[in-house]
Structure formats: structure tokens, C-alpha cells
Amino acid sequence: MEKLVNPRVKDIQISGIRKISNLVAQYKGAITLTIGQPDFPTPEHIMHAAERAIAEQRTTYTPNAGLPELRQAIAGFVQSKYGLSYSAADEIIVTTGASEALDITLRTILTEGSEVIIPGPIYPGYEPLVRLCGGVPVYVDTRESGFKLTAELLAPHLTEKTRCIILCYPSNPTGRVLTEREQQELAQLLDGRELFVISDEIYSELIYDAPHRSFAALPGMRDKTIVINGLSKSHSMTGWRIGYTLAPAYLSQHMVKVHQYNVTCASSISQYAAIEALTAGIDDAEPMKQEYRKRRDYVYDRLTGMGFELVKPEGAFYLFPSIERFGLSSMQFTMRLLEEQKVAVVPGDAFSSYGEGYIRLSYAYGMDVLETGMERLESFVKSLG
Ligand SMILES: Cc1ncc(COP(=O)(O)O)c(C=O)c1O
Numbered sequence: 493m494e495k496l497v498n499p500r501v502k503d504i505q506i507s508g509i510r511k512i513s514n515l516v517a518q519y520k521g522a523i524t525l526t527i528g529q530p531d532f533p534t535p536e537h538i539m540h541a542a543e544r545a546i547a548e549q550r551t552t553y554t555p556n557a558g559l560p561e562l563r564q565a566i567a568g569f570v571q572s573k574y575g576l577s578y579s580a581a582d583e584i585i586v587t588t589g590a591s592e593a594l595d596i597t598l599r600t601i602l603t604e605g606s607e608v609i610i611p612g613p614i615y616p617g618y619e620p621l622v623r624l625c626g627g628v629p630v631y632v633d634t635r636e637s638g639f640k641l642t643a644e645l646l647a648p649h650l651t652e653k654t655r656c657i658i659l660c661y662p663s664n665p666t667g668r669v670l671t672e673r674e675q676q677e678l679a680q681l682l683d684g685r686e687l688f689v690i691s692d693e694i695y696s697e698l699i700y701d702a703p704h705r706s707f708a709a710l711p712g713m714r715d716k717t718i719v720i721n722g723l724s725k726s727h728s729m730t731g732w733r734i735g736y737t738l739a740p741a742y743l744s745q746h747m748v749k750v751h752q753y754n755v756t757c758a759s760s761i762s763q764y765a766a767i768e769a770l771t772a773g774i775d776d777a778e779p780m781k782q783e784y785r786k787r788r789d790y791v792y793d794r795l796t797g798m799g800f801e802l803v804k805p806e807g808a809f810y811l812f813p814s815i816e817r818f819g820l821s822s823m824q825f826t827m828r829l830l831e832e833q834k835v836a837v838v839p840g841d842a843f844s845s846y847g848e849g850y851i852r853l854s855y856a857y858g859m860d861v862l863e864t865g866m867e868r869l870e871s872f873v874k875s876l877g
Pocket residue numbers: 528588589590591592615617660664692694722723724730733734735
């Protein structure tokens with residue numbers, strides 16, 4: 493009977509990040525630097541808002557696009573933080589995490605054979621969704637441009653079939669951020685073309701030295717851009733499953749139908765918590781960011797001290813050093829590091845074939861874990877000679 497399963501579903505794989513993090517349980521005493529899950533608790537005032545929602549039995553379905561007060565809070569948040577102007581009435585959809593936001597967006601805009609440009613290495617959540625829609629992922633190798641999609645790299649990949657370009661800055665897995673100039677050059681190239689841009693800005697609150705500039709704020713881009721964001725990383729709320737889309741009304745009116753038949757609405761309790769997060773807690777990410785910055789600097793210094801080649805990331809909470817000089821594949825390096833020193837990292841090839849030759853370390857872990865991790869990694873590197 494399995495032969496009856498949709499071949500597109502059969503062909504997609506469980507993400508390499510999950511595979512490794514599931515494996516760690518089998519190694520006693522192993523420490524993990526794998527998952528992009530903030531290690532801070534959700535701020536208490538947000539928890540209380542959820543408790544109040546439960547106590548007051550605000551536990552029913554909400555409007556499909558989300559509670560009007562939450563959409564208003566999102567509109568206010570992105571206006572004050574990023575200068576974006578979106579109507580709470582018809583340009584914002586509250587989703588079940590950024591993951592669902594990506595899914596409803598891609599299902600709304602892709603048809604059979606639509607080409608989707610994906611700069612690699614990149615977060616592994618996009619390609620399977622593209623394939624499930626019958627779309628064709630077209631990877632652009634960004635290894636020579638410091639993991640940035642530049643206009644120069646993008647131009648030769650644009651065809652009549654290009655339906656969409658995915659941008660993920662700050663980047664998972666590299667932590668890189670585009671400069672204003674790089675963004676402008678991309679916008680100039682794309683202005684006037686009939687295609688969409690999905691700008692996944694889930695790490696927008698975790699940029700260390702400059703304010704976040706949304707791609708939708710660039711000249712000519714608002715009308716073709718769908719901004720993906722959410723509270724998972726900014727408010728340490730991965731399990732609450734609250735994401736959102738910002739998209740012009742002509743697109744949102746269609747996306748909300750896919751969302752309706754998919755999940756009806758995001759969890760009501762989480763939505764009430766999100767109102768609190770995006771009103772009373774607009775700067776909740778700040779203390780976490782200061783801590784992440786210290787960790788980034790620490791791990792970066794340790795890695796460069798061990799001789800790893802890597803760029804210092806401007807955002808998110810990942811480092812993506814090259815392991816090429818060791819002559820091992822990223823999977824071999826990862827498995828040996830786990831077996832010999834009991835440290836789990838993610839092999840770079842989990843982020844498309846363009847990630848081969850790298851590993852990803854997440855520093856969303858306490859300093860004690862990072863210190864032990866670095867000690868063990870150093871012993872491993874020495875043992876490789
Ligand atoms: C770049 C990127 N986009 C989207 C997501 C999914 O976010 P959520 O947990 O809100 O679904 C993640 C999670 O790690 C991510 O790194």
C-alpha cells in the first residue's frame with residue numbers, strides 16, 4: 493500500500509537538524525549545539541497573559557486571520573520597529589509559527605513548474621514545501637559572497653518561470669545580514685519584474701550592531717514581498733507556535749483561504765499571549781540579544797583560536813565555520829565529533845549541498861554548555877592533527 497503514497501511526500505526527508513538532535517539521546521553525556529531554540533524562558537508577563545486567557549475561557553476559535561487586537565499589535569510592532577505600514581484589517585495573517593506562514597505563502601503563489609530561487613546554504617524548511625507544491629528549487633551558490641545573495645549572483649538565475657525568490661536574513665545557518673546597499677541592488681534588479689519575494693525575517697530582533705531593515709521597506713518591493721516573521725525567536729516562544737505574514741491585501745486575501753483550510757486559526761491562548769508580547773513586551777528580545785552577543789563573541793574567538801575559518805555573523809544565533817581543511821565530509825566530521833567527544837553539531841549539508849564543507853553551531857545555549865562544547869571541540873581538532 494505504501495506505493496500509493498504521494499511520491500512528492502515520499503521523496504522529502506526529515507530535516508538533517510532533527511536527525512542529529514534525535515541521535516544525541518543515544519550518546520550518554522553528549523552535549524548538543526544543534527537546535528535553534530532560545531534557551532531563555534518565555535518572559536513571565538507573557539505567560540501570565542496566557543494564564544489569564546485560560547482562566548477567562550478565551551479558548552474558542554478566533555477569526556481565521558487572527559484576533560483583531562493581535563493583528564493591530566503586529567501592525568504597531570512592525571511600524572515602530574521597522575517602519576513598515578500594514579493594515580491590520582487585510583494585510584496581516586496570524587499563523588501557526590513561521591513554518592505555517594511559509595507553507596501558506598508558497599501554496600498561494602506556486603503552480604506546477606514554478607521556479608523558486610533559494611540562496612544556499614539555507615534553512616532546510618523551504619525546499620520540501622516548494623517541492624510539495626510542484627515547484628522547482630533553483631539554488632544559488634553564495635559561498636563565494638560571504639553567504640549573501642547579491643544582485644550579481646541572482647541575475648543569471650532569473651527566468652520567465654521564476655515565481656519567487658526566498659531571502660532569509662539574518663540567515664539561518666550563517667547569521668549573515670545584507671547591507672543596505674546589497675538590499676538596494678537586489679531591489680533595483682527585481683523592481684518591475686513579475687515575481688514575488690518571500691523575506692523570512694524571523695531573526696529580525698536578533699541583529700547585533702544595526703537595526704533590522706525589512707526587505708519590504710525597499711523602493712518597489714512592498715507590492716511583491718511577503719514578509720514572514722513570528723515570536724519563536726524574538727520572545728523565546730517556539731512552542732507557542734505564533735508566526736505571521738505581512739503581505740499586500742491582493743495576496744493576503746488568497747493566503748488566508750489556504751490558512752483557513754489548513755488550521756482554521758492559530759491557538760487562541762497563544763494569540764492572547766502574543767498580544768502581550770507585542771505590546772508590553774516589544775523590547776523583550778533586548779536582554780536576550782545582549783547575552784547572545786557575548787556568546788557569539790566567545791564562540792567565535794574560540795573557533796578562530798582553533799584555526800577555523802569563519803565570518804563573524806551579524807545576527808541570529810548560529811556560527812558556520814568551514815571544516816574543509818580536515819578532509820572529512822560534514823557528516824563524517826559531525827559523527828566523529830559526536831562519537832569521540834560527545835558534542836553534537838549540525839553537518840553543513842543539512843542546509844543544502846552548498847553547506848557541504850561546513851558545520852553549524854547554535855549558541856542558543858548557556859555559557860557552561862558552550863565552554864564545555866569548545867573544550868571538547870578543541871580536543872577533537874587536535875586529535876585530527
Ligand atoms: C529561518 C527560519 N524560518 C522559519 C523557522 C520556523 O519558525 P517557527 O518555529 O516560528 O515555525 C525557523 C526555525 O528555526 C527558521 O530558522
